[in-house]
Amino acid sequence: MIEISDSLRSLFSAQIEERDGSYIVDVPASEIEHDALAADETYRVAILKSESST
Template identity: 55%
Template sequence: MVEIPDSLQSLFTATVEEHEDRYYVEIPNSEIEHEAAAPGETYRIAVLPHDARTDDRPEPDTEPDESTAAEPRPEPPVDEGEVRTVEVESVGDQGDGIAKVERGYVVIVPGAEPGERPTVEIEQVKQNVAFARVVDGQAA
């Protein structure tokens, strides 16, 4: 099983394309629109094998039709200003606590440690991650 770090910003399927003596992976527009990536920035990219198609998307050289068009991404399960209790599961590369809520959505909680259950206020919401501050306790 492949271990995926908590700092993961984006996950999508793409085909490696060849152009002359170079190879490219196209980043979907949605990743830019949802601020998971930005033009001109440098990112660490992981390549995982994709032996069998497990989704309903068309093969790369086919045009999508109404039955295979991508559905919109679900909205994040938290809102800015929302107060909730979360369980911190791990610590990220920057030392911040990482909690996961509905659908595995990640909430970053600075200063929190694994096992703590702080009440937090959601301060910033992005498509793939939210940032929160502790408003009450960190008792496990």
């Protein structure tokens, strides 16, 4: 079982996309709009394998 830190600010699903030789994870606008995240901050990110392929 995975332990989730009490400092978790956001949890969402996204696909990793390749763009111009880099890999991108798009953050949903709702995470910014609801003050879970800010565009000018740096965050630690964890990647968990999805149970489904979609």
